[in-house]
Amino acid sequence: MRLRPPGTTKPPGTTKPPGTTKLPRTTKPPRTTKPPGTTKPPILTEVDYLGKVVIYFPSLIHLGYKDGNKGLGFRAAQSKIEVFKDPSGTIVRMDFTHNQEPWKIGQHFYLTFPALSVWQSHPFTPASTPPTSLVPPSHTYIIRARGGETGKLAQxxxxxxxxxxxxxxxxxxxxxxxxxxxxxxxxxxxxxxxIAGGTGISFTLPAITAALANLSSHTQNIEMVWIIRHVDNLAWIAPELLALRSHLAHVPNYISDRGDGEIEQADKSEMTATTSPSTRFRIHIYVTRGAETKTHIPIPLSSSHTPTTSEKQADISSASSVSSTPTHTPTHSSEIRSLLSPHPDFRVTYLDHLHPDVSSIVADFIDTTVEMGRTRVVGSGPATLGTALRAAVAARNDVGGVWRGEERGDVEFVWDDRLG
Incomplete structure (x- = not known):
């Protein structure tokens, strides 16, 4: 009701004309609802793409990349993709070359795959080492395909x-x-x-490669431990493993099989190193799945081989690195067969659905290999491996010994930053 100022009255004769009625208030039509499961498609404009570029611009290393004589501009790297399948899942290997400033070993990149989406990126560590000369760096990535972007990449x-x-x-x-x-x-x-588990080898492999290449370093002992599920997983980094084998001590006249199942090995005193004469390098592969993956190629060792503490802890008497004669035709590639050829410093231990005792691996390395100096343990892989390694390294640190000047008790641990 409209209020009149005090003292005012409605003028006489100001009534509504007869026959006039108030019009009804109009109502809006009911709002229609979208069927369940339908969403409005996003509208991508040049502004959206420009915003993405502006966000990435501070670290964008593709701007100004030369493609022959076509001038400057944005050039994505073209990566070769290989897919490896096994009963445990799918692995994607990516290889490409890109003209950029070298990175530091241990650093990682966020990768975007425009063929899938320009809005997602994921952190990956290069399994390759940056060049030391003026050549375009080569990138290698070992990626486990899961349900998201990596799964789409494999598909x-x-x-x-x-x-x-x-x-x-x-x-x-x-x-x-x-x-x-x-x-x-x-x-x-x-x-x-x-020590790496699965695709964690991407983090540890460059550290080993760089240590072997640096002849002026103080490193005396280098050991690489890789825990995989199937022996065929060696194919992920077969070229790199073959290159590492060339750094192992050379054993003259080392014969793997004389035809009667016996193994002949030259005297270790005749071994010559291809790395620095003062550096000892060893590789130990643990295969955790069943024996069906090991019968392709036998991995015999000499009868003088003494099981380490880690092998004893794993209870691998029925699935040790001393394999029996294969029961069917070998199906491995020539690269894997070359890797599995016997060598005293390249050992493959088969664990029948068991896992190696990480604390024993660390203890064996320090007790049987380390004579003096600091020790650095580098690790990457599943979170459970990181937890076990932290405990193992903590147990081997000797604060009192370090105070007395004994560096052998100084054990440092470095874990992959991406994995927490």
Missing amino acids: LAETAAATGDKATPFTTPVVMLGPYGRSIVDTEASNILA
């Missing part, structure tokens, strides 16, 4: 392999952001033990 490669030319490797564009993290190289460490 994209598999689809292309099934429908395209099998003689031509599948390639896809990759955009990098980074590098992030810090260097894990310590040239002052006298002893280096690298």
Whole structure:
């Protein structure tokens, strides 16, 4: 009701004309609801893409990349994709070259795959080492395909392999952001033990490669331990493992099989090192799945081999590195067969659905190998491996000994920053 000022009255004769009625208030039509499961498609404009570029610009290493004589501009790296399948899942290996500033060993990049989405990126550590000369760096990534973007990447490669030319490797564009993290190289460490589980080898492999290449370092003992599920997983980094085998001490006239199942090995006193004469290098592979994956190629060792504490703790008497004669035709590639050829410093231990005792591995390395100097343990892999390694390293540190000047009790642990 409208209020009149005090003292005013409605003028006489100001009534509504007869026959006039108030019009009803109009109502809005009921709002229609969208069927469940339907969403409005996003509208991508040049502004959206420009915003993405502006966000990434501070670390964008693709701007200004030269492609022949085509001038400057944005150029994504073209990566070759390989897919490895086993009963435990799918692994994707990526290889490409990109002209950029070298990164530091231990750093990682965020990778975006434009063929899938320009809005997602994930952190990955290069399994390759940055160059020391003026050449374009080569990137290698070992990625486990899961349900998200990595799973789509593996599916994209598999689809292309099934429908395209099998003689031509599948390639896809990759955009990098980074590098992030810090260097894990310590040239002052006298002893280096690298332990990786599965795709964690991407973090530890470059550290081992760099230590072997640095002939002026103080490193005396280097050991690489890789825990995998199936022996065929060696194919993920077969070229790199073959290169590492060339750094092992050379054993003249080392014969793996004389035809009667016996193994002949030359005297270890005749071994000559291909690395620095003062550096000892060893590789130990643990295969945790069943014996069906080990019968392709026998891995015999000499009868003088004494099981280490870690082998005893794993209770591997029925599935040791001394394999029986294969029961069916070998199916491994020539690279894996070369890797599995016997060598006293390249050992493969088969654990029948068991896991190695990490604390025993650390203890064996320090007790039987380390004579003096600091020890650095580098690790990457599942969270449970990181927990076990932290406890093992903590148990081997001797604060009192370090105060007395005994560096042998100084054990440092470096874990992959991406994994927490």
